[in-house]
Amino acid sequence: MLLIAVAFVIKLTYHGPIGLAVTCAVGALFVFMTWEYAALQSKTQIADWLADTGLMLDTSVVLTIDVAVQMVMCVLMAKKVSGNLMSRRDKALLELTLWFPGILIFPVIFAMLVKMMFSFTGMDFSLIGWCCGAVVVVGLPLAVYCMKWLLRDDDDRLELMFLVNGLIAVLGIIATVNGRTAATGTNEVDLTALGGICAILALGTVCGLVIDRIGTKRQIKRIIK
16 A cells, blocks of 8 residues: 555646646545445455455456556656657547546555554544545645755656556565465476576567667658658
8 A cells, every 4th residue: 555655646747737726636535435345344355355355356356457547657658768769649649548546545544544444443433534535635735845855856656657557566466465476486497488488488579679660760761751
């Protein structure tokens, strides 16, 4: 959840004041709409959810989609920052992925709200909901500007966001399968499987170089025209 929050903050650094204000408003509205449901939760029920293998596997699918969208945004934003020509389709896709807040940030906000209700026992739940909404409205812009101050280069933030999302994908697979991929260890190396993986990597590298070469030639032709 911490990595999801970090990736979300980095993504907001590429928004202007209007985009940041809209995102904060959506987050606060989500808190105000769910605080009553959060007040009904219990630690036992949350533990049951985490122990539900089917639910965790469904969550891994959602996480994969979320990470894929964020990585597409990173690639397209890197293309824009580098000054390369972008087609209308790329520009439209960049705007779509940039304004897409992500799916898992909402469960993260909900988890923060539930944690606050568990921590401040005896306090009115509605007051806790308002306080959590204030944390989103005030804390999110502060986190964004701190991130901009720490990493002033757009390329560095893009690289960090891409790496964080890759780590989220790996940790998500490990965490959500709930032990179903456990296998007996072995010291033997399957040379056939290893050779197949190397062949796939080599083929993907060649295809990537060919596609990049074709794209570069097309860009040169557009510039000449």
